[in-house]
């Protein structure tokens with residue numbers, strides 16, 4: 460399947476990722492995997508107390524890696540936890556680490572044979588990653604994964620803030636134009 464077909468599998472919506480009923484949702488976690496603020500806090504709150512018990516069994520996770528747990532009280536069956544990079548100046552490998560977060564999350568989607576996955580805009584909150592650059596990495600990486608790994612899923616980007624929602628729409632539109 461070519462990139463033009465794969466891009467059609469991407470949906471952009473605005474909202475709260477904890478309410479998604481995709482097979483998995485992705486959590487922009489921190490390296491402790493023990494919960495935090497932002498989307499991480501919202502996911503832990505919505506999933507319930509059992510989640511942290513399972514998260515403790517991992518003993519943390521490096522930035523760019525990913526771990527999977529059950530979804531507990533969420534509609535989604537699974538939660539994929541990935542700490543994105545903390546953005547400093549863009550010269551410390553931040554782009555590669557952000558790419559790894561999307562790639563390694565998709566690896567778990569494939570491994571668990573999941574048909575749909577919802578992503579937040581990883582690292583664009585407290586971790587300060589510039590939103591345009593992060594959106595481009597997010598969209599390009601999931602397309603590249605599906606193409607190279609020959610594994611297709613519905614990809615839903617769930618954006619909380621207006622800024623990211625507008626940026627993702629623009630980014631996807633631009634990539635569609637480039638491919639035509």
Ligand code: ADP
Pocket residue numbers: 474475476477487488496497498499501543579580581582583584585586587617618619620623
């Ligand atoms: P990070 O530490 O990776 O930057 P944050 O949680 O601070 O993680 O922010 C990541 C993104 O998640 C931000 O764009 C923020 O607007 C968004 N976000 C916060 N709460 C939610 C939510 N409930 N659903 C989806 N996205 C959310």
